[in-house]
Amino acid sequence: MAGSKAKGAWYVVKLVFDVALVIAVIVAAIVFIPRGSRTKDMTEKLNQARSLYSGGQWRQAIDAYESFWALYPESKDPAGKKTDWENVGRAWEQYAHQTYNQLLEEQCKDPAEWEKVVEYYGKAADYAPLSDIMCFGDLVDAHVQAGDLVKAKEAIEAAKARGFNMKVWEKMVEKAGIKAKKAAAQEKAKP
Known part of the structure; x- marks a missing residue:
């Protein structure tokens, strides 16, 4: 009789453990799977902005970065600044220079x-x-x-x-x- 009680207790403990494991897997799926998708989207948008910047499309790069920051405000560099903020500063500088040269050419x-x-x-x-x-x-x-x-x-x-x-x-x-x-x-x- 003592053996069957121990066996019964063991089944209860195993059942509780199995239920806890199933709950943990479900919670992990809910929490981490969308985050992986979000990270992929975030990486794609950031790479798009970087590509525009590298291609010298200054205004489009600025807009892409600002859109990226609006969608992912948590994206920061180790210093706590927005990801690639220095690229946006340089892009504004280049865009200003480009506009300046265009106005000179047009004799505005x-x-x-x-x-x-x-x-x-x-x-x-x-x-x-x-x-x-x-x-x-x-x-x-x-x-x-x-x-x-x-x-x-x-x-x-x-x-x-x-x-x-x-x-x-x-x-x-x-x-x-x-x-x-x-x-x-x-x-x-x-x-």
């Missing part, structure tokens, strides 16, 4: 168009300081073209603080200031 005189270049460089600077003297030069010129000499001088000072020699752009801003004063004087002299 519309200050609103030049303000876009200023805006794009501002977005690049939100991620990291501008990377080289040409970025600052483009930014200064865009401010001048947009008619904002004060901001142009501020950009020159920011570049000089980073150790860049901005003499060429200082002369450009000085000439633009003289030209603006002459234009204002001529406007006043008109009857």
